[in-house]
Amino acid sequence: MTDKKEAIILKDIKSWEEALEKESWVAPPVDVYESEDEFVLVANLPGVDKYNVKVKLEEDNLILMGRIDYESAVNRNYILKETETGNYYRKFHLSENVDSGRIEARFENGQLIVNLPKHEKIKPKDIQIK
Numbered sequence: 001m002t003d004k005k006e007a008i009i010l011k012d013i014k015s016w017e018e019a020l021e022k023e024s025w026v027a028p029p030v031d032v033y034e035s036e037d038e039f040v041l042v043a044n045l046p047g048v049d050k051y052n053v054k055v056k057l058e059e060d061n062l063i064l065m066g067r068i069d070y071e072s073a074v075n076r077n078y079i080l081k082e083t084e085t086g087n088y089y090r091k092f093h094l095s096e097n098v099d100s101g102r103i104e105a106r107f108e109n110g111q112l113i114v115n116l117p118k119h120e121k122i123k124p125k126d127i128q129i130k
Contacts, residue, residue, distance in 0.1 A: 016054065016065070023070045024086035039098065039116040045088050047073070050107045055114065057100055062092045064112060097122045 031042045041062075045053065048066035056063040066088040073085045094100060094116070102117040 016067075019067060019070070019087060020089075024074075024084075025089040026084045026086035027090050028064070028066065028088040030090060038118055041092070041112075041114040041116060043088070043090065043112040043114075044110065045107075045112055046110050048088065048110070053107050053112055055105045055112070057094075057103065060094050060096075060100075062094055062103070062114070062116075064088070064090045064092075064114070066112065 028043045028045055030044075033040050033042075043064055043066075045066040047068040052067040054063075054065040056065075068085075068087055070085075070087060097118055099117045099119045103114065105112060105114045107113070
């Protein structure tokens with residue numbers, strides 16, 4: 001990693017709490033779908049890179065955060081502006097059906113994908129007839 005990129009990442013890591021207080025935050029659009037084994041949450045985070053995404057589990061809440069280059073975005077000389085400027089923040093209450101110890105997340109093409117495995121007790125089971 002280059003020194004410049006490392007400095008940007010370290011600056012961002014130290015300032016999450018400060019950014020929560022001083023910068024604008026918007027809810028990213030999210031899709032949630034279900035398969036037999038899991039729920040999948042897909043959050044669109046345009047303008048965010050992998051190093052500026054944070055996923056936290058606090059009590060029964062899943063918190064998603066993504067940071068843009070906020071100063072640059074708010075100081076542009078816009079000719080047309082159809083989007084709301086801000087970092088991204090969403091909080092979801094997880095049901096007891098989610099096995100929180102096995103949650104996984106990845107970031108691809110501007111999308112945060114969070115896999116929320118179901119507890120075995122709620123998965124459908126075939127019962128063998130004897």
